[in-house]
Amino acid sequence: MDKLFFNGVEIKYKIIKKPIKHIYLRIYDSHVEVSANRFVSNDFVKKFILKYADHIIEKQKNVNYYYLFGKKYIKNGIDEKEIYKNKLPEVILPIVYKYANKMNLHPAKISFRFNKTRWGSCSYKNSVSFNYFLAKLPIELIEYVVVHELAHIKHKNHGRNFWTLVEKYLPGVKIRRKNLRKFEKII
Numbered sequence: 001m002d003k004l005f006f007n008g009v010e011i012k013y014k015i016i017k018k019p020i021k022h023i024y025l026r027i028y029d030s031h032v033e034v035s036a037n038r039f040v041s042n043d044f045v046k047k048f049i050l051k052y053a054d055h056i057i058e059k060q061k062n063v064n065y066y067y068l069f070g071k072k073y074i075k076n077g078i079d080e081k082e083i084y085k086n087k088l089p090e091v092i093l094p095i096v097y098k099y100a101n102k103m104n105l106h107p108a109k110i111s112f113r114f115n116k117t118r119w120g121s122c123s124y125k126n127s128v129s130f131n132y133f134l135a136k137l138p139i140e141l142i143e144y145v146v147v148h149e150l151a152h153i154k155h156k157n158h159g160r161n162f163w164t165l166v167e168k169y170l171p172g173v174k175i176r177r178k179n180l181r182k183f184e185k186i187i
Contacts, residue, residue, distance in 0.1 A: 001031060004046055006053035015045050023048055027056055029063045067187050070138030081114065084135040088112065091139070092130060095146050103169055105153040119145045119180075122152035136187050137180070144176040 003012045012031035017038040024035040025048070034045050049056070065072050066080035068087065089112060100106045107128040115131040122128050128149045134142050147170050155162035167173050 004049065006050055006057065009053075009057050011049060011053060011056055013045075013049055015042060025049070025052060025056075027059045029060065032056055062186075067136040069135065070141075070183075081132070084114075084132040085112075088130070088132050088135040092134065092142060092146065095139075095143055096128070096150070099143070099147050099150055099169060103147070103150055103165075105150045107150070107153065120149040122149045122156075124156065126153045128153075137183060141176060141180050141183060144170060144173065144180060147173075 001012050001014055003010050005011070014031060014033045016033055016035045017040075018035050020035060020037055023037075023040060023045070026033045026035075032049060034049060036045055036048075064075055066075055066078075066083075067073070068080075068083060069091070093110070096107070096110060107122070108125055109127040111127065111129045112132055113129060114133065118131060119134055120128065120130045130145070130149070134145060137145075147166055151162055151165045151169075154165060163173070170176065
């Protein structure tokens with residue numbers, strides 16, 4: 001593990017060389033990992049880390065906190081993943097049933113998993129899966145994800161008909177989408 005300093009703050013980092021086109025940065029509690037092509041110099045990687053140093057430091061500062069339904073709590077040694085696993089189904093399932101009935105779009109199956117890149121998904125067989133990390137979000141944003149995935153039962157793409165359907169059941173959906181993007185930056 002190497003380290004560098006930005007405005008007096010230590011940033012520990014690890015470089016992983018892979019046969020990839022782009023450079024990727026992953027922020028963990030105690031360090032960052034940068035995946036890059038083997039032809040990318042270590043000096044370039046260091047400059048890349050420094051370019052995002054403010055963001056890295058801010059993210060790592062929030063390590064002692066977790067979000068639950070839009071509110072920030074101090075960790076105090078708890079495992080927030082367990083909390084998400086226990087709390088999300090009891091909150092999201094009534095929302096799913098409410099909108100499934102309103103929209104007359106019923107998932108073939110509902111499942112949950114931890115996912116780093118997606119809030120939810122809908123398969124071609126109309127099974128809907130939700131990310132346990134949804135428990136971090138305020139209820140109105142969870143509603144947006146639910147309606148979004150249920151709309152995929154009818155429309156498998158993000159075309160005009162899809163967005164018209166989502167807007168029908170969630171007026172002002174653009175504001176919720178915008179708020180979701182904002183919230184993603186702080187959690």
